[in-house]
Amino acid sequence: MTTQTVETAQDTRTIQLADGDGWLTVCDRALLTPGRGVAALLPDGRQVALFVDRAGRAYAIDNRDPFTGAYVLSRGLVGSAGGRPFVASPLLKQRFDLETGACLDDDDVTVPVFRVRGD
C-alpha cells in the first residue's frame, strides 16, 4: 500500500490500481459518475473506494470509514476545499483528503491511499 497520489494515464479507458510492480484493471472508466464513488474488491479481500472528480481525475482510498468501521466511504459525496479534493463520509460526515487520505476534521486520523490511474 503506497501513500502517493494520482497519475493520469491518457491512453487507457479503464481505471487501474497499482498492484506490486504492475497495474490491476478494476473497471471501465464510464462506470464512474463524476463527483460520486464506487467500491472495488481487491483479490486479497481489501475494499477500495474509487472516485472521479469533475475534471476527470481519479482517486482511490480505503473504503473503510475509520470512525464507524463501516465500509462506506465510496458512498460519500465528493467536494473540493481550497482546490483539494475530499470525500465526506456518508455516516458521520467527516471529510477525507482524496490525495493524502488525511481526515480534515481530525488530525489524528488517516485512511490508506492507493495509486490509481484512469483517463
Place this chain on the structure above:
Amino acid sequence: MPVSTPPTAPTAGVPTIVVVGHGMVGQRFLEALADRGLTAAAGTARVVVLCEEPRPAYDRVQLTSYFSGRTPEDLSLVEPDFMERHGIELRVGDPAESVDREARTVTARSGETFTYDTLVLATGSYPFVPPVPGKDAEGCFVYRTIEDLLAIEEYARTATTGAVVGGGLLGLEAAGALKGLGLDTHVVEFAPRLMPVQVDEGGGAALLRTIENMGLTVHTGVGTQEVTAGEDGRVDGMALSDGSSLETDLVVFSAGVRPRDQLARDCGLAVGPRGGIIVDEECRTSDSAVFAIGECALASDGRVYGLVAPGYEMALAVAEVIAGNAASFTGADLSTKLKLLGVDVASFGDAHGAAEGCLDVVYADSRSGVYKKLVIGRDGTLLGGVLVGDADQYGTLRPMTGTVLPVAPEQLVLPAGAGGPVTLGPSSLPDEAVICSCHNVTKGAICEHTTLPEVKKCTKAGTGCGSCVKVIGQLLPQPEDQGLCGCFAYTRSELYEIVRTLGITSYAELLDSHGREAARGGDGCEVCKPTVGSVIASLAPTVGASGYVLDGEQAALQDTNDHFLANLQRNGSYSIVPRIPGGEITPEKLIVIGEVARDFGLYTKITGGQRIDLFGARVDQLPLIWTRLVDAGFESGHAYGKSLRTVKSCVGQTWCRYGVQDSVRMAIDLELRYRGLRSPHKLKSAVSGCARECAEARGKDFGIIATAQGWNLYVGGNGGATPRHADLLAQDLSDAELVRLIDRFLMFYIRTADRLERTSTWLDRIEGGLDHVRDVVVHDSLGLCDELERLMADHVAGYRDEWAETINDPERLRRFVTFVNAPDAPDPSVKFVPERDQVKPDLDILAGPVLAVRTLEGTSSR
C-alpha cells in the same frame, strides 16, 4: 391542593420573605431575588410564595394568544426547574387569607401560617364589573385569567352573539377572542371613542373604522344599564343608556381593573382613597416590613400602574432594597404597543399633548386605517405620540422621546412614496435610550451582545411584550457572511430564487455562474450539493429538469440515502420504508411486507409514522426487494429524502364515536398529493378526526384537526429535541380551502427556508413570524399565492414513483452493486447476528485495528 417545593438548603436562622401573589410581577420579583442570591439555595433567605391561581405565573399580556393556539403551558413564565433550583417554596392554589402585622405572620387558605421578616404584596388587580342589574346572570364573564378564558370558550359553544363591556385595551382583546370563537361580537364603550386612555380622537376613529371593517359592531358613548336574562337565568340581552337594547347570549365585562388591596386594608395598611396600597419610593407600605409592587400598589407619584413594565421596575427596586442597596420607583411612562385584532396600536409619552405649548404633527388616512400623531414641544423635543394601523416606528420613536428629533417630524409620519418617510434607524439612538421598556434595557446594554438569544438571556430585553425585538435585531451586528457554505455566498432561499428565475437545471452551471470566486470550476462540497439537488428537484417540473432525482448530474448531488433510495444504517446496510398513506393498509399488503421481510431476512419495526421499516438490506438486494414491493402496489415512502414522510391519522368519524370528520380519507389525500415533494428538510403531517387529537397533529410541520364545521390547520409543530406545538393558521376550512392553504404554505416554506431548517425553526426565524406567514398565504399580502399554487400543481402533475422508475430501467439499476468489479459479490462486511427472534448488525466485523468503533448517536433518520 397546595403544592409546595421543599427547600433545598437549611433555612433556619435566615430571614423569611413571603410573597403574596404569583403573577407576572411576582415572578419577576422572584427572578430578581434569585439574581441577587437571596434564596434558600444560596442559603441566604427562605422564600415562600402564595399563589391563588391553580398554576404558576403566566404571560397575562399574551392571554388572548390562547385562542390562536397557545396552550397554558406555552404561556408559562416559569422555567420548569426554577423553583427547585432556587429552593423557592411555591404554593399554588393557596392564597393568603390574612396578615397579622404584629406577629408578622401570613395565614394561607390551607390554614398554614408563615412567619415573615419581609412581606411583599403582589396581589395584582381584579376586573371592575360595573354595578348594573343582572351582572351576575349565567353567561357573564370577566377576562383576566386562563380559567376565565376556558370558561368563556366553553360557554361560547352554545352562544351565537357576544358583547364586551369596555372598549379599552383588554376589551378589544376580549372582543377579538369572541370573534375568534365564531360569535357575532359587539363592543360597548362608555367613552366617545375606543381605547380612550391610550389614543386620541383621531386614533380612536382610525381604530373604529378598521375594527368595524372586520365585522365587529362598536357602540361608543353609551353605557350598560342592565343585563337581562331569560327564564332559565341565562343572559339574553343588554339595555343601553341611549334607550336601545342589544340581544346577546354572553357578556364579558372588561371595563378596567382595580387594585386588589383587600388583604392590605384588612390588616390596616394605608390605602389610597380610590384604592391601591400606598407605597413610598422604595415601594414600602405604611409598615416598613411590608412592600407592595405591581398593579396593587399606589406608587409615590400618586398613580396605580396597570402595565407590566412599571410592575417589573417595582419588582427590581424592591429586590435591590431587600439586598441592602439603594433603589427607587418614582413613576413610569405609559407607553404601549399592541396588536389588537391584527391592528397595530401604540402610544407613548405625552400622547394626549398635555404639555403646555406643544404642537401636534398628524397624518391620517382613513382609507387604510392609518393614523399617526407626534407631539412636539416648543423647542422641537419629541414629547410623545400615537400610532394606529402602522406602528413600525414605535421601536425607534419611543426611545427618542425627550430628545430633539434629527429630522423634521412630518417626515416621520408620511407614508412611503410621499416624500417620506425618513426611516430613523436605531443607530441614531443614544446609548442610554431605553429599547426594551418592559425590562428597562438600554441600547448600550443590548449592544454588548451579539445575538438575539444572548440578549434575551443576559438582559431579558425582548422577553416582555416583544415589541422591541425588531429593533434589537437591527442593533445587533449582522453576520458578515450568511452564505450557504464555502462554495456559495448565497443562502438557500436566494439560490432557490436564482434557480427559479434563471431556470438553471444543473449544479455545475450554478456553481460556475453563482459560486464564490474560488469555488467556481471546483467540485463543490457535501453541504451545497444536496441542497442544490433538492432545490432543483423541488422546481424540476417548473424549470424543466428531470423529476427523477438520480438522472445525470443529479445522481452526484444526492446524499447516499437519496442515491440508493434507502436509509443507510450503521453497518453499511440500508432500511426500506414503503409508503402506507394515512397508515391505512390492507391485510394483503401487510402479508406482502411480512413475506418480503422473511425472504430477505430483514429486521422489521413499526415506525412512529404508522409505517413499517425493514432493516438490513444490502445495496444489491434493494432492487430485488423493491420489485416485489412495487408488484404488490407499494411506492417509495421517501424515508430517505428531505421530503414528505407520512401523514398520520386517527381512525376518525368512520369508526370512532367521537370523530367529526373522515380524518383517514383526508390523510390519504394529503399524503398522495405531497408525496415526493423535495423540501429544505423532512416534512411530517397528521390529521386528527376530533379535538381529542389522537393523531398528534400539533407535533407536525402541518397538522390538521377536524371541527364540526371543517378543518383547523396548524403549522410549525415539531417533536424531537426541541418540541414545539404547531400554531393555528386558519380554522373551519372546507376540504378545498384546506388543500389550497397547505399548497401555499408548503411552497412558501420551500421557497424561503434555510437548508435543514424545519418549519418550526423557520417560523420562529422569519421576520414577522406566524403573522407574516398568515398574511402571505391567507391574505396574499405579497401577491404570491397564484404562483405558489401553480408550483404545487406542477409538482402534483409531475410526480412519479422513484422506485418503479428505477426497477424498470437497467441503466438505473446498475448502481445497485456493492463492488463495481464484482457485481455478484455480496458485501462481506454486512453481517448479522440474532436478537429477540430477529437480526441485528454484527459490529464485531467492523471493529478494525485502526480505531475503536464509535457510537452512532443521531444518525438514524427517523
